[in-house]
Amino acid sequence: MWQDFNSYLLEYPSLDAAIYYFINLPLVIQIACVFIVIAFLATLFAYGSILVRRFKGGRRDRRMSVIIPRIDTLLTEHIILNEGLSENIPIDQIQLPLEEFRIPLLRSRFGKQMLIDRIVSYKKSFTGSIGALLRQLYLELELDKVSFKKMKSPKWNRKVQGMIELTDMDMSISDVNILPLTNSKNRELRAEARNAYIKLSKNEPFKFFDIVTEPLLMWDQIELFKTITTTEEISIPNFARWVTYSSNKSIVSFCLKLIVHYNQQDAAPAVMRLLENKDHVLRANAINCLGKLRYEEAEDKLVSIYSNQPLNCQIEILKALGRIDTGGHVLFLRQEFLHSSDFDIRKNAAKSLIKTTGVSQDLIRELIDTGTAENKLILKHCMNPLIKF
């Protein structure tokens, strides 16, 4: 066939002839030809893009190998080993040799970015006077303008980059610029904006809780929790405010965790009101919170609502009784342990019975002696201090 085709093309060498020949091929062959052409072009494109990336990466590495040592030398000579630091001169009175940093190598966009990256990295490792002088240099070289410009970029990754730079350099960003981003559709941008807002806003770091419409995902909550608990000098509000008024369930749930972390006993009445909430997940979170706060006033209420609750809430109530540990509902726990048909209920009732300090060893002994084989196993399991719930 190919010989025919070749001789045909030699005889009539034109595109029309090739198309004419292709049209007259069997359908299977036509499909195969199309796939071959697509695969060939895709391979060419893939190799091409790899080559371009490698070339760009190589060029970047070569430029970096020249710029980075130069920046390191400048930073160590003029910032780290600055004479003013050893003479205890106030940071704002130290004259920085800015001209040294305005060399042609650092004037380009790439050079400026390398300088920002390096200053930010140094700032992360050093605080005190060195950190303050690094910030001073960042400001005097007007690199903050470069970072602010990134915040206005339409590209979300540039925005995130600018925000991280400004946060790491302790620059304040106005609410107008950052608050809308805390509710962005883009998950990374949203998370970074929230982290930045908590770090940078000295008065109301949790203001964005008021406007959040998107749910706080579990990973967002972990990141925020880390930021909140590791940021120094953060003003912690009473989280009962959002427990009472927020319509965003994930915010309420997150605030319950923060109430426990900061042991905000004042928030307990607001958490109690959540026991009337229609959402059983929120109710379970509220019960968990009350138990961890060891809010004794909640105990009777929890026992009274127990029978109307779904399984997850019942388990949380049993756990809460063990945590609150007043010993006032030992009989209730005993009854649940002995008569419940659900294994989880019996296990958590047993654990709470053992945790309750008012329960005598005689009762536990009696339960072990008179219980079924399974109940004995549960009790022994719960008495093992190495097993946590």
Add this chain to the structure above:
Amino acid sequence: MRNILIIDDNDIVQLVLKKILAKEGYSVDIAINGKEGLARIGQQPYDLIITDLMMPYANGFEIISKIRQHPMGKDTPIIIISAITNEDSVLEGFKLGANDYLKKPITGRELIIRVKRLIDAQVSRAENI
């Protein structure tokens, strides 16, 4: 001249600590990971060791424990410099034999004072013996 060994995989920390300590008159060696650090300790005695906790090959705790088992490192003062700030890690560091713990980000002046204090104490202890 007193010898100090810095074990840290962060190039900025290596560079800056070296500059700061060299300015104070110390001779500084750098090891970029725990494995290299332990190899260096076997080659020559040091007056002080500064180590990070999170590093490739061997973490700071393993390094401290091995230094304390090494005849040339059992009495050498060790400073941990780490971004890990939880109480358990700090206590674990001291339990294994570290003499001081600096939390990142660090300040240059604080580092110099702590290094000087530990080296002076080590020198006076050696003189008394």
